[in-house]
Amino acid sequence: MLSNACQYAIRSILYLSIHSNETKKIGVKVIADELETPQPFLAKLLQQLAKKKLVSSIKGPHGGFYLTKKNNENSLWDIVTCIDGTDKFDNCFLGLATCDDKNPCPVHFIVVPFKQKLLNDFRDKTIAQFTKEITLSGRVISLKDFNALKD
Amino acid sequence: MLSNACQYAIRSILYLSIHSNETKKIGVKVIADELETPQPFLAKLLQQLAKKKLVSSIKGPHGGFYLTKKNNENSLWDIVTCIDGTDKFDNCFLGLATCDDKNPCPVHFIVVPFKQKLLNDFRDKTIAQFTKEITLSGRVISLKDFNALKD
């Protein structure tokens, strides 16, 4: 559904939301290690996200990536838009150019409500809100989290 | 979400369900033309589907592809399984190996109900049932259908 790239991007932003702030930056190496994602690939993604102001970054020694208050007010949808684009969600499930409520494809009314709900949740909920839920209810964003919960 | 291949496959099976039967076979050329899909690619797909008995076929002059009664009792899910496999639907939305109800990722409870419903609809409804709905309620499976409805 989402590309690997986008999954990594979402997880790393959630990770930064939990563990970083203006005074505590985190390097790619650490993030990639914690989330168990390929390091150079993640670096590229974080740069894309930085360009679109979805994450903040500082170069040089003790530099790294972090999320500002403002960054935390973005949505998962912003990340998806930045990495994957929205075609996957806009387009007809069977690939028809003409499919809509008036001229539905055979699965239109099965798929559309789901997509709508998903899109709303992704668009309306901020990163900060997700993070709150993650810390309060023990959500998992990496294998390490999973193992930590087991202890 | 679904691959192009799978979208073509579903549409061509629905097309065959509407327009073919044991005594009326249809060649790839016609199907590809009607659905406006690349012909050689569709041929390959139909062969995959034939191997898994999701469509029937006869070689030689006046041969072609068609759906038997039995073929019509299959589900869309059978097609998805045959062409794309089920990973996309089984796996965690964020790509985590450990994600489940007990150890949910941050979007788990947003995504799972939807996936469940989609999966049920795709698995429980037969091709025949879809076809009935298509003919009764004027569903669209190609641009040609769309234009026909406008007339």
Place this chain on the structure above:
DNA sequence: CTCAAAACATAACAATTGTCATATTTTAAT
């Protein structure tokens, strides 16, 4: 002011998916 740690940029490589081309086999019609 030099050095090293980090992000940033670019490009090479690999794997998957989508597409096209060519040849072979089957079979109905003549």
Place this chain on the structure above:
DNA sequence: ATTAAAATATGACAATTGTTATGTTTTGAG
């Protein structure tokens, strides 16, 4: 029997996505 229309099989090519590698720029610390 021969022929031609179809499916079937195989492989080549292109495009996208995922991954890795290499080099450049920025900047804090000594």
